[in-house]
Amino acid sequence: MSFPRGVQAVVFDMDGLLLDTETVYQAAMIEAGRAFGVDFTAATYRSMVGKTNPECAGMLRDLYGQAFPVEDYFKRTWADVEMILEAEVRLKTGVMEILDYLDALGLPRAIATSNSRQAAERYLGRFDLFKRFHAVVAHADVTRHKPHPDPYLEAARRLNVHPTLCLALEDSHPGVRAAHAAGMMTVMVPDILDPNDEMHEKCIHVADSLHVVMDLLKAAA
Numbered sequence: 001m002s003f004p005r006g007v008q009a010v011v012f013d014m015d016g017l018l019l020d021t022e023t024v025y026q027a028a029m030i031e032a033g034r035a036f037g038v039d040f041t042a043a044t045y046r047s048m049v050g051k052t053n054p055e056c057a058g059m060l061r062d063l064y065g066q067a068f069p070v071e072d073y074f075k076r077t078w079a080d081v082e083m084i085l086e087a088e089v090r091l092k093t094g095v096m097e098i099l100d101y102l103d104a105l106g107l108p109r110a111i112a113t114s115n116s117r118q119a120a121e122r123y124l125g126r127f128d129l130f131k132r133f134h135a136v137v138a139h140a141d142v143t144r145h146k147p148h149p150d151p152y153l154e155a156a157r158r159l160n161v162h163p164t165l166c167l168a169l170e171d172s173h174p175g176v177r178a179a180h181a182a183g184m185m186t187v188m189v190p191d192i193l194d195p196n197d198e199m200h201e202k203c204i205h206v207a208d209s210l211h212v213v214m215d216l217l218k219a220a221a
Contacts, residue, residue: 094210
């Protein structure tokens with residue numbers, strides 16, 4: 001497979017692509033569901049992957065009633081998440097290798113995440129990775145979030161590279177929709193969400209890991 005255009009920059013999602021955090025979030029939300037007396041399932045979590053906290057809050061109220069204590073539920077969830085991630089945050093396979101390869105190519109790179117900048121600094125900082133990105137677009141940096149293209153368009157703007165010359169790497173369906181809508185060459189690296197027909201249509205490739213993405217870049221060099 002070859003890229004339809006020369007890749008001049010790479011834009012990464014964070015959770016589920018760079019960091020192995022989605023399984024932690026899922027486990028914490030399921031456990032919080034038990035504490036609040038609701039049956040929050042893995043399927044429910046998958047339906048929320050890639051969405052913002054306010055969107056997830058609305059989904060929780062739709063599922064469990066408008067009186068469901070969403071704020072307390074999230075407070076319990078994030079306390080558990082922080083406790084787990086304080087003990088161990090794991091990188092996804094191939095992160096170090098692809099960043100080293102991008103260094104060798106001299107390609108600029110950015111992060112486009114629905115998470116906060118503080119979370120990105122904290123989690124990536126443990127691996128001394130935050131400074132290896134030339135731009136970080138986080139939740140507060142845009143008004144519209146994934147699946148809208150705004151996070152990816154802002155990342156391209158900050159890198160000073162046209163969106164159509166950027167490679168976007170995503171693990172979630174909303175993220176793929178956002179990157180595709182921005183006009184970027186999009187590769188999905190699935191985490192807990194499998195690619196469906198729409199993902200195959202919107203992506204130029206579905207890769208098993210970042211190692212595979214690196215091999216694609218090498219083949220196109």
